[in-house]
Amino acid sequence: MYDVIIIGGGVTGCAAAAELAKYQLDVCLVEKESDVCEGTSKANSAIVHAGFDAEPDTLKAKLNVRGNAMIAELSDKLDFAFKNNGAMVLCFEEERLTDLKNLREKGEKNGVAGLEILSGDEARAREPRLSKEVKYALYAPTSGIVCPFEMTLAFAENAYANGVEFRLSTEVTAIEKNSEGWKVTTDKGEILGRYIFNCAGVYADKIAEMANAGDFRIIPRKGEYMLMDKDAGETVSHTIFQLPTKMGKGVLVTPTVHGNLLVGPTAEDIDDKENTSTTAGGFAEIRAKSALSVEGLPFGKVITGFTGLRAVGDTNDFIINEGAEGFFNAAGIESPGLTSAPAIAEMLREMLSKKTDLTPKTDHIDTREGVVHFAELSREEQNALIAKDPTYGNIVCRCETITEGEIRDAINRPLGAVTLDGVKRRTRAGMGRCQAGFCSPKTILLLAEKLGCGIGGVRKTGREEVQKDA
Amino acid sequence: MREFDLVIVGGGPAGMAAAISARENGLENIVILERDSELGGILNQCIHNGFGLHTFKEELTGPEYAERYAEKVIAMGIPYETDTMVLNISKDRVVTLLSKGRGVEDIRAKSVILAMGCRERPRGALNIPGYRPQGVYTAGTAQKLVNCEGYLPGKEVVILGSGDIGLIMARRMTLEGAHVAAVAELMPYSSGLKRNIVQCLDDYGIPLLLSHTVVDIKGKEKLEGVVIAQVDEKKAPIAGTEQFYPCDTLLLSCGLIPENELSKNCGVDIDPRTNGPLVDEGLETSIDGVFACGNVLHVHDLVDFVSEESARAGASAADFVKRGGTADSTEPVKVIPQNGVRYTVPSKIHTAELTGDVHIRFRVTGVFKDCSIVVKAGENELLRRKSRILVPSEMQDIIIRQDKLADVSEDICVEIEEV
Numbered sequence: 087m088y089d090v091i092i093i094g095g096g097v098t099g100c101a102a103a104a105e106l107a108k109y110q111l112d113v114c115l116v117e118k119e120s121d122v123c124e125g126t127s128k129a130n131s132a133i134v135h136a137g138f139d140a141e142p143d144t145l146k147a148k149l150n151v152r153g154n155a156m157i158a159e160l161s162d163k164l165d166f167a168f169k170n171n172g173a174m175v176l177c178f179e180e181e182r183l184t185d186l187k188n189l190r191e192k193g194e195k196n197g198v199a200g201l202e203i204l205s206g207d208e209a210r211a212r213e214p215r216l217s218k219e220v221k222y223a224l225y226a227p228t229s230g231i232v233c234p235f236e237m238t239l240a241f242a243e244n245a246y247a248n249g250v251e252f253r254l255s256t257e258v259t260a261i262e263k264n265s266e267g268w269k270v271t272t273d274k275g276e277i278l279g280r281y282i283f284n285c286a287g288v289y290a291d292k293i294a295e296m297a298n299a300g301d302f303r304i305i306p307r308k309g310e311y312m313l314m315d316k317d318a319g320e321t322v323s324h325t326i327f328q329l330p331t332k333m334g335k336g337v338l339v340t341p342t343v344h345g346n347l348l349v350g351p352t353a354e355d356i357d358d359k360e361n362t363s364t365t366a367g368g369f370a371e372i373r374a375k376s377a378l379s380v381e382g383l384p385f386g387k388v389i390t391g392f393t394g395l396r397a398v399g400d401t402n403d404f405i406i407n408e409g410a411e412g413f414f415n416a417a418g419i420e421s422p423g424l425t426s427a428p429a430i431a432e433m434l435r436e437m438l439s440k441k442t443d444l445t446p447k448t449d450h451i452d453t454r455e456g457v458v459h460f461a462e463l464s465r466e467e468q469n470a471l472i473a474k475d476p477t478y479g480n481i482v483c484r485c486e487t488i489t490e491g492e493i494r495d496a497i498n499r500p501l502g503a504v505t506l507d508g509v510k511r512r513t514r515a516g517m518g519r520c521q522a523g524f525c526s527p528k529t530i531l532l533l534a535e536k537l538g539c540g541i542g543g544v545r546k547t548g549r550e551e552v553q554k555d556a
Numbered sequence: 557m558r559e560f561d562l563v564i565v566g567g568g569p570a571g572m573a574a575a576i577s578a579r580e581n582g583l584e585n586i587v588i589l590e591r592d593s594e595l596g597g598i599l600n601q602c603i604h605n606g607f608g609l610h611t612f613k614e615e616l617t618g619p620e621y622a623e624r625y626a627e628k629v630i631a632m633g634i635p636y637e638t639d640t641m642v643l644n645i646s647k648d649r650v651v652t653l654l655s656k657g658r659g660v661e662d663i664r665a666k667s668v669i670l671a672m673g674c675r676e677r678p679r680g681a682l683n684i685p686g687y688r689p690q691g692v693y694t695a696g697t698a699q700k701l702v703n704c705e706g707y708l709p710g711k712e713v714v715i716l717g718s719g720d721i722g723l724i725m726a727r728r729m730t731l732e733g734a735h736v737a738a739v740a741e742l743m744p745y746s747s748g749l750k751r752n753i754v755q756c757l758d759d760y761g762i763p764l765l766l767s768h769t770v771v772d773i774k775g776k777e778k779l780e781g782v783v784i785a786q787v788d789e790k791k792a793p794i795a796g797t798e799q800f801y802p803c804d805t806l807l808l809s810c811g812l813i814p815e816n817e818l819s820k821n822c823g824v825d826i827d828p829r830t831n832g833p834l835v836d837e838g839l840e841t842s843i844d845g846v847f848a849c850g851n852v853l854h855v856h857d858l859v860d861f862v863s864e865e866s867a868r869a870g871a872s873a874a875d876f877v878k879r880g881g882t883a884d885s886t887e888p889v890k891v892i893p894q895n896g897v898r899y900t901v902p903s904k905i906h907t908a909e910l911t912g913d914v915h916i917r918f919r920v921t922g923v924f925k926d927c928s929i930v931v932k933a934g935e936n937e938l939l940r941r942k943s944r945i946l947v948p949s950e951m952q953d954i955i956i957r958q959d960k961l962a963d964v965s966e967d968i969c970v971e972i973e974e975v
Contacts, residue, residue, distance in 0.1 A: 312683075313680070317820075360776055362687065362688075362776065363685065363686050363687045363772075363773075364685045364686060365685045366683075366685045366771065366793075368685070369683055369685065388680060388681055388683060389678065389680045389681055390678070390679075390680025390681075391680055391683060391685075392688065465660055468654075468659065468660045469659040469660055472656065472659040472660070473659065476656040476657075477656070479654055479655055479656035479657070479658075479659060480639060480656055481591065481641040481654060484591065484641065485817075487643065519675075519678075519817075520675045520676070520678060521678035521679065521680050521681075522678075522697075523675060523676050523678055523694045523696065523697045524675065524697075526697060527697065527700045527701055527704070527705060530701075530705075531705070540707075541701070541705060541707040542707065545690060545777075546689070546690035546777075547688075547689075547690065547777055548690075548776075548777035548778075549777075
């Protein structure tokens with residue numbers, strides 16, 4: 087019997103797990119995929135939003151601004167990449183200045199500091215590649231960029247270190263209320279818990295439905311992206327948004343925290359909660375819309391395209407409530423969900439504290455060390471590391487300068503990677519310009535060694551159990 | 557800090573040939589740095605035959621061809637360090653390397669030869685829409701898995717792109733028991749060598765679909781199939797021509813990209829047409845004492861040409877060191893690719909200080925029949941060579957005699973004249 091069962095190992099569920107792990111609670115996190123960070127959390131804009139976009143007094147507004155304020159310290163303590171690079175919202179028509187002013191006003195009501203409207207020339211002075219068509223820009227100094235994989239993993243690993251149990255490759259199939267709380271049926275057996283946190287992303291409506299704990303709907307909103315080589319990473323230094331134009335909702339152009347350039351997303355509501363395919367039309371839309379912000383983006387330097395599904399609720403706000411006695415929803419966590427995750431976790435904990443007494447742990451560990459990023463170390467640190475473990479002297483991924491030591495760490499650490507994509511998210515091996523062409527045969531062998539299977543048993547991604555047949 | 561007359565980055569065919577030539581031209585203090593565990597580079601996974609027809613007048617496999625050079629490197633006592641990754645090359649030729657044994661180390665080089673080879677264009681760079689499942693590999697990655705790791709990635713195969721590695725892998729996968737349903741090629745002509753189309757596709761009844769491309773990839777976790785469509789003359793898919801091919805493996809052979817990240821960080825000027833360094837007739841880059849050869853310079857179709865070119869780079873580096881590391885003192889003339897010529901290597905020639913005949917290598921922009929290759933400096937025709945057919949997949953190699961070039965002070969144009 088657990089105190090809390092968290093359903094969903096995305097950033098919301100993992101942040102909630104890390105938050106609950108501060109207290110004397112038995113917590114279990116259930117995730118249907120074989121790794122955390124496999125859904126919406128792994129495919130998004132990776133922005134730490136300032137908080138000017140959400141309507142005042144909504145949960146989105148409050149939790150965004152609160153989350154934004156928390157992330158710098160968290161990135162430091164939990165060791166994930168974050169950069170406060172600032173953002174601009176571009177306005178291309180003189181008469182739309184009002185919209186920009188409204189956005190500023192909204193932001194100020196939400197408590198966003200430092201918002202400033204710039205003329206086109208002022209904006210270009212700070213961001214020289216911006217198009218000549220830019221008439222005004224709203225500048226938001228508190229906006230930032232983050233590594234969403236590392237952030238989710240950081241919460242998960244910290245939660246794990248503080249005693250949260252993770253049940254991966256475990257899919258919830260039914261939820262029943264009983265006298266002591268809840269019985270969660272999965273494809274791996276039953277789990278009993280007093281309380282449930284529903285953090286199931288695009289499936290949160292299905293999970294709530296199982297427990298009769300909410301009649302909201304989650305509509306997957308497809309967002310396609312194109313990612314460019316680090317060669318193009320300095321095209322802009324800020325995150326560049328657009329006011330909606332005649333072409334519809336805008337796309338952003340932003341550096342990533344690792345120095346690539348990210349362009350997108352499209353926005354298309356779909357029915358299929360698994361449809362993460364990219365489309366020729368999506369790529370064309372990204373090219374056309376982004377050209378408004380920055381002319382001549384180097385699309386020849388695209389190294390990959392991908393699609394994420396935002397979990398859009400039908401209430402225009404995050405759906406965070408007690409949907410049934412002892413069953414808490416954290417649903418509809420679309421943008422700015424990544425930014426808000428730590429604040430949502432606090433809110434869930436606050437709601438739980440009204441039901442049961444929470445006693446802080448005395449031995450809580452509030453830091454976590456991620457996989458070392460060899461390429462970012464000083465010469466002295468690199469040589470000290472190699473002296474201790476020579477596998478750090480062997481480069482596996484040449485594009486991103488990732489060593490065998492880093493990959494072994496990613497595989498061997500608690501909640502370690504079991505797929506090629508899992509290694510990629512933890513180390514960046516295969517995330518570079520050759521897109522794993524050279525390193526994947528080597529990474530496959532390292533995974534096969536750990537998993538005790540043949541090459542054929544190593545998966546790129548997905549939820550199946552490790553097959554030991556090949 | 558260790559010091560060398562010549563540091564060669566890469567121990568594949570280019571690096572080895574350059575090292576041997578530099579030694580034959582009198583350089584003693586040389587080191588080859590190789591990131592893999594043995595010399596040979598990509599040849600080690602090319603277990604098919606057809607290598608060495610020009611160099612050795614016999615057909616060798618890739619590993620055999622590499623071994624001939626590796627044996628010579630060893631016999632000549634040229635030092636090489638394997639499992640050693642070069643992390644950086646500075647403008648003043650301090651080379652930073654990483655190895656298990658020595659950690660991160662700086663070494664000083666009087667001259668450097670870039671011989672890092674190339675990489676394959678990945679799926680993402682091709683903007684193929686669809687899912688990103690397991691089962692999509694570049695042809696070279698699949699070649700590594702099949703030939704070096706003894707693992708066949710799938711049984712039902714579609715290949716996109718008719719580059720030579722793709723063609724070779726069509727045959728390889730067939731011989732290993734897989735079924736190759738088709739090779740789709742975006743262009744109206746193949747980008748691979750004619751002999752590979754005959755020996756790897758025709759002989760096995762594998763269809764080559766020219767002017768076709770993959771427009772969708774199906775299967776969320778594991779590849780379930782691809783949709784192939786015909787394209788029009790602007791390479792846009794033609795609606796209504798889509799056909800679904802069920803498959804568990806999609807191999808991509810859609811071009812090779814010289815791997816010049818080290819060169820760029822060093823400040824070497826890159827030719828946007830080749831993605832390789834701009835070089836002069838001695839294969840020296842825009843940085844004094846830094847030379848380039850092989851696939852890092854421009855993508856070759858025959859290793860024999862790589863070896864020949866690299867020997868010239870080795871000789872040039874030896875000459876540079878023997879001259880005491882002084883830069884060329886005269887202004888070069890430019891070599892300009894024109895009508896029908898996509899690029900040339902070199903892109904400039906120091907006509908006033910030549911020590912021998914000059915090779916100009918290039919590729920044509922399309923298929924040309926019954927034409928002539930013409931090289932001119934102003935009105936002065938330096939070379940005219942008739943050709944029955946020129947195709948983009950075959951690199952052209954012409955030699956301009958030193959005496960013809962000695963007095964040339966105007967830019968040199970290389971072009972194709974159609975009859």
